[in-house]
Amino acid sequence: xxxxxxxxxFDYITALxxxxxxxxxxLKYSVAVLKEIKPSAPNTQKWQEMLDxxxxxxxxxxxxxxxxxxx
Numbered sequence: 001x002x003x004x005x006x007x008x009x010f011d012y013i014t015a016l017x018x019x020x021x022x023x024x025x026x027l028k029y030s031v032a033v034l035k036e037i038k039p040s041a042p043n044t045q046k047w048q049e050m051l052d053x054x055x056x057x058x059x060x061x062x063x064x065x066x067x068x069x070x071x
Contacts, residue, residue: 010069017068024061027054 041047
């Protein structure tokens with residue numbers, strides 16, 4: 001493959017990784033907000049299950065971000 005095509009692929013992967021990192025930050029912020037309003041939720045057990053699911057997603061996202069393609 002030519003270097004220009006390789007660079008375009010690399011740039012595309014980097015952009016996807018950056019987007020993933022931004023989405024992870026947004027999810028963390030959202031979970032922090034949702035955690036604060038948990039006491040007023042109609043079903044706090046289900047609310048906690050939702051938060052746990054989001055936290056598992058965050059763990060996976062953090063692992064992926066840690067393995068980010070080197071520049």
